[in-house]
Amino acid sequence: MAALFGARVRRLRTAAGLTQAELGDRTHVVSTRITQIERASGAKPTLDLARALDTALHADNLLVDLWPYVYREAFPDWSRRFMEYSERAVAIRQYAAHVVPGLLQTEDYARAVLSVGRTLDGREQLEERVALRMGRQERLNGPDCPELWVVLDEAVLRRPVGGRTVMQEQLARLLRTAPESHITVQVLPFDQGEHEVMGGSLTVLTRPDGSETAYTEGAHYGQLIEDPDEVRRFALTYDRLRAAALPPLMSLDMIRSVMEDNHRGAKVPSRSDRRRLAQEQLQQSGGGRLRGGGRRVPRVRRPGP
Numbered sequence: 343m344a345a346l347f348g349a350r351v352r353r354l355r356t357a358a359g360l361t362q363a364e365l366g367d368r369t370h371v372v373s374t375r376i377t378q379i380e381r382a383s384g385a386k387p388t389l390d391l392a393r394a395l396d397t398a399l400h401a402d403n404l405l406v407d408l409w410p411y412v413y414r415e416a417f418p419d420w421s422r423r424f425m426e427y428s429e430r431a432v433a434i435r436q437y438a439a440h441v442v443p444g445l446l447q448t449e450d451y452a453r454a455v456l457s458v459g460r461t462l463d464g465r466e467q468l469e470e471r472v473a474l475r476m477g478r479q480e481r482l483n484g485p486d487c488p489e490l491w492v493v494l495d496e497a498v499l500r501r502p503v504g505g506r507t508v509m510q511e512q513l514a515r516l517l518r519t520a521p522e523s524h525i526t527v528q529v530l531p532f533d534q535g536e537h538e539v540m541g542g543s544l545t546v547l548t549r550p551d552g553s554e555t556a557y558t559e560g561a562h563y564g565q566l567i568e569d570p571d572e573v574r575r576f577a578l579t580y581d582r583l584r585a586a587a588l589p590p591l592m593s594l595d596m597i598r599s600v601m602e603d604n605h606r607g608a609k610v611p612s613r614s615d616r617r618r619l620a621q622e623q624l625q626q627s628g629g630g631r632l633r634g635g636g637r638r639v640p641r642v643r644r645p646g647p
Contacts, residue, residue, distance in 0.1 A: 343411040344382040347392075350408065352380040354399040369394040386412055389470040410474060424557050424566050429481070433489040433548035437530075437539055437583050438498055442512055444475050445482060445490060446519065446527075451512040452476065454504030482525070491526045493580075493587050499529065499600045513601040520594055528587035529596050537586065538579045546577050 355365050355376075362380070363373040369391060379387050379395075387395070392409040395401070428434065436443045441455050452475045457468055481487060494516075502509045519525040530537070545557040556567040556576035567573055588596060 343408065344386055347387070347405065347408050347412045348380040348382045350401070350404060351376070351395055351399070354401055354405075355380075358399055360399075365395070365398060368398040388466055389473060390466065410477075424555075424564070427547050427549060427555050428545075429478075430549055431488050431547040432550055433491070435491045435546040435548075435577075435580050435584075437493045437495075437544040437580060439495045439539065439541065439543050440498065440501070441503060442494065442498055442516070443492055445479055446492065446515060446525075447475065447479075448508070448512050448515050449476055450508045451504055451515075454508055482522075487524050489524050491528075491584070493528045493530055493583050494593075495530050496532045496596075499597060510601060513597055516597050517594060517601070526590050527593055527597070528584060528590055529593040530583060530587040531596070534586050537583060539583065544576060544580055544583075546573070546580050 355362070360368075361373075362376040366373040366376050369376075371391065375391075379391075387409065389406075389409055392405050392412075396403060396405040399405070434445070441447075442451060444452065447455065449472060453468065453472050456471045456475070482490065499513065503512070516527055519527050539558075543559045545559075547555045547557070549555070554570075554573045554577060556573045558565045558567070558576070567576060587593065
């Protein structure tokens with residue numbers, strides 16, 4: 343993709359009758375930087391430079407549209423595949439152990455999350471990543487928006503990422519999902535105890551053809567799971583987490599309570615009440631009946647016509 347981007351820049355520059363030095367002057371970089379871009383050598387172009395090149399060469403957003411694909415080349419193959427699957431997924435099921443998932447993050451919350459770690463080269467790269475994350479959220483408002491089901495560990499609500507003001511805005515963003523029929527948010531409270539995904543996060547993606555992919559992530563690793571048997575096991579794990587979590591309306595009440603610093607006054611149902619509510623929830627959504635221990639009784643598949 344970097345080579346394709348460079349070839350487009352070279353073709354547009356030549357058509358415009360500009361030298362590399364002249365294009366560098368118009369985009370406020372040295373001519374050797376233009377040479378590197380056209381040869382796909384050296385550092386990849388930043389988003390700001392892609393925009394400047396697009397404007398200088400009257401490319402009608404061609405270079406800006408190509409830039410995310412160039413950017414992804416810095417990530418491992420499995421990470422790029424996960425991004426591609428996510429963009430095409432018709433259903434996204436996520437359990438988040440530490441932070442609000444990217445699709446529901448506010449800009450300031452995303453900036454605070456992305457600013458930690460050792461992978462950034464500077465402020466410019468941070469803003470690029472924030473812009474990309476915000477751009478991916480646009481799909482939630484489009485005609486092909488996926489069904490998004492998120493289970494948040496209570497720790498996600500309690501950790502003041504970015505400070506109190508940023509966190510208050512983020513909690514308010516979660517509350518605004520209430521009227522959105524394609525987004526469901528649940529909270530897994532601390533008193534639920536241990537579970538199968540402690541210490542990490544889990545995502546299960548459903549693609550348009552019905553196939554599924556799972557993705558697990560920790561602080562310093564990520565793993566894409568594509569083997570069908572393994573994916574089914576992770577999907578079942580997710581269903582157990584969803585059944586153990588507070589129902590959606592109670593989850594929103596808990597988020598509101600944390601936002602108002604009044605969680606002690608929130609009414610959190612007992613485990614037995616949650617289990618009964620989870621049973622009703624699974625039945626309403628067409629899921630199987632829960633057995634003891636949270637396992638689901640599979641539905642009998644009817645033969646096709």
